[in-house]
Amino acid sequence: MAGIVLTAAACNSGSVAPSSPGLVNAAVRGSRPAKIEHIVIVVQEARSFDDLFCGYSGADGKCEKEAIPLEANCTLSDTFQDFEHERKTGNFGKEHADCPGYRHPEYAHVPETELKQYYEIAQQYVLGDEMFSSTGNPTFEAHQYLIAAEAANAENQPFGTTPSNGCVYHQWVHQFNGGKIDACFGYKTLADELDAAGLTWSYYRTADSKHPVVNTWDAYGWIHGGSSGTSPSSAFLQDVRSGKLASVTWVTPAFADSDLSGSLSCTGPEWVASVVNAVGESQFWNTTAVVVLWSGFGGWYDHVPPQMVDYEGLGFRIPVLVVSPYARTGYVDHVHLETGSVLRFVEDTFGLAPLAASDSRARSLGTSALDLRRQPKSFVPIQGGSGCGSRGASR
Structure with missing residues (x-):
């Protein structure tokens, strides 16, 4: 499978990496060098807190009776395959779930054995049970919040502008029709x-x-189509072992390792462990x-209702x-958090300014996870170990 690694060189060839990010931290904040010089953001796909951690001891989780494995062929109402048809027929947002063999799959959870x-990881480190998505909208827009703390939505890219129907709508549908992503976002990331x-x-x-929503950066004209090399997501593992790690790194998985329902795979936990182990070792x-x-x-049920803080969200709770x-x-x-809390962590660590409403x-x-x-x-x-075999991307 072909892949992309985007780096600072892809959009700013004149950028020079500092010899010590800690010294940059000290210069920006006027303090001694920070203990955190590298932040790795691993982004899995589309699972609620209750779906994955409803039975975790000490967490605010609620398990329904039915358990559905990660690799089940389920399509829930938050996925995108029929978005264009539903929009044209006025049924966008209609509740539906297709998961053969299960009556109400949206209320199920993944068995702990998988x-x-x-x-x-939770037992050795920290699990947050009050993290909400900053947006209630689908995955492509959610990924924008992880790099820019916002997305061009109907509020600032009204329907009827160029491209028609708004920027996020255009990107979202166009990708699943096999089209090229247009660069229409212009705000700072x-x-x-x-x-x-x-x-x-x-x-x-x-x-x-099968998983074009991770083409996150293509929506920005200054990096459209650019890269410093080609490789699968697993190149991260080799890069870290070879002594290469940026100040901030986003790692998205191959489709098979994404945890996305309908991927017909259960290797997401194995993939995430390989990323953690690569850094740890x-x-x-x-x-x-x-x-x-x-x-x-x-589309998976979570029993904690999200607050409505603005036009976009909050969305439902995620782990x-x-x-x-x-x-x-352990x-x-x-503590109440949202997707913007990840960007806020990066900004506070490296002395950067907030980008938009969610990280502000x-x-x-x-704040509470680290000492x-x-x-x-x-x-x-x-x-x-593996609770269901190995059918994911190669390591």
Whole structure:
């Protein structure tokens, strides 16, 4: 499978990585070098908190009776395959769920036996049970919130403008029709701020027509079609082992490893464990935080209703895991967070300004999850094994 690694060089060839990101932190904030010099953001797909962690001890979860494995061929109302037809017939938003053999699949949860790595990560580090998506809209828009804290929506890209029906609508449908993504977003992203601060960034994705929503950066004209090399998402593992890790890195999975319902695979937990282990066993462990979260709820039930804070959201509750030598051990974080909290964490760590409403209002997820006063704890590899075989992307 072909893939893309985007780096700062893709859009700013004049950017020079600082010899020590910690020194940049000190210069920006007027303090001693920070303990966190690298942040890795691992983005899985479309699962609610209750769907994955309803039975986790100490967390606010609610399990319904039915359990559906990760690899089940389910299509729920939050997925996109029939969006264009529903829009034209006036049925957009109509509740539907297709999951052969299950009567009410949206209320089910994934059996814990398939989530061994996720549970092991939570037991060693931090699980947040009050993380909400900053937007109630689908995956492509949710990914924009993870790089820009906003998306061009019907509020600032009204229907009827160019492109017709609004920018996000155009990107969303066009991708699933096999078309090329048009560059129509012009606002600042976190990458722009990192470039301006002389900090490095990378974005790993596997190009896959089944999962085009991860073509996040193509919507921005200054990086459309650009890359510093081609490789699958798993190139991240080799890069870290080879001593390469940017100040901020986004890692998105191959379709088979995404946890997305309908992927017919259950290897997401194994993939995430491989990313965590690569960082933990590298020279970067003592200066890194790994954040694992899911892009949205995917149509799966969650019993905690989200607050309405603006036109876009909040969306439903999603899981978040925080891995670091400074993370509290086996801690369930009950602090209210949203997707913007991830960007706020990056901004606070590197002395960057907020980008939009979501990261401005959000509390940094590092506030309660990390204790930077402690000595770094040694890394213990995530084991877990495989609860359902190995059919995902190669490592």
